Amino acid sequence: MKSSSSTNTNLNNTIPVMGAPKRLISWASIFVACLTVLVFSILVKLGFWQLSRAEEKHAWQQELNERQNKAPISFDQLLTLPADDRLTGYRLEAEVNPINQQIILLDNQIYQGTVGYLAYQAVQVNRNSPLLLVELGFIASSMDRRILPRVAPITTTQLLHGKLYQKSTNPLSEHLLAEPGNPLRIQNLNLTELGQLLQQELAPAVLQPDQLVGNTLPRPWQPIPLSSQKHQGYALQWFSMAAAFALLMLYLLIIKKKNIDKPDKNSTN
Structure with a gap:
């Protein structure tokens, strides 16, 4: 009886206590993994989108340079161009006649850190043809928005040479x-x-x-608000954020695995 009792006691000491089986993958882990993949994919996709925008801007800049090197078009040629064609960058030569002195001020413009307006005047090129809007230049605004700046209009017939542009719509x-x-x-x-x-x-x-008689206002030329280099810089930022996010999640995963393994080692000892 003694030996049988001692044998049972030894067997009980050597057989490990079997607890409830651990769930290897929890729903929380699945959610975190899916969220990680989703965020990482979005960041990478944004980086590639910025690279594609950089390629578009580079091609557009080359086209602008080609247009600047070509001979100027006439006003009649301008009117025959397709309505949906991008007209920015073409050079134009036209003799203009001021039929009125109405000044148009485009609000919320910034030039060299100064807030102001771009001034325009509609002039006539040919009778029975659309009027041509001419940019007179940038002028700073006053602190009081009720007070509008005065801009000298075109008052005489002039032969103008310059660049055409279309403002992007908001x-x-x-x-x-x-x-x-x-x-x-x-x-x-x-x-x-x-x-x-x-x-x-x-x-x-x-x-x-290019020039206006009696007008010295600056006329800023910025047909491309963001250059291709800017888009490349933004792409690098998105890719860097994706890499940093992936490394952070990997680090947290390693820390979590170590915390899970610690109780197992203690129970074994």
Whole structure:
């Protein structure tokens, strides 16, 4: 009896106590893994999107350079170009006649860190043809928005040479939002609505002249708001964020595994 009792006692000491089986993968772990893959994929996708934008901007810059090196087009040629064609960058030569002295001020413009307006004037090139909107230049705004700056209009017939451009539309607010008066303050350069307000059709692009008689206002040229180099920099930032996020999640996974393994070692001892 003694030996049998001692044998049972030894067997009980050597047989490990079997607890409830551990769940190898929890729902929380699955959720974290899916979230990690989703966030990492989004960051990488944003990086590749910025690279594609950089390629588009590079191709557009090359096209602009080619247009600048070509001979200027005439006003009649401008009117024959497709309405949906991107007209920015073409050079234009036209003799303009100021039929009125209405000044248009495009609000919320920034030049060299100064807030102000871009001033425009609609002039005539050919009778019975749309008017041409000419950029007069940038002028700073006053602290009091009720006081609008005075800009000297074109008053004599001039032969102008310059670059054409089309302002990109704001998808959130593309309407003219005009404040009547002279100067006429507008919030968006919507040529269609501006033509309706002036009761005269406007050409589909704006002329930025190289020179204007009696006008010394700066005329900033920025047909591409963000260069291809900027987009490449943004792409690098997104890829860096994706790499940092992946390393962080890997580090947390290693820490969690070590914390899980510690109780197992203690129970074995």
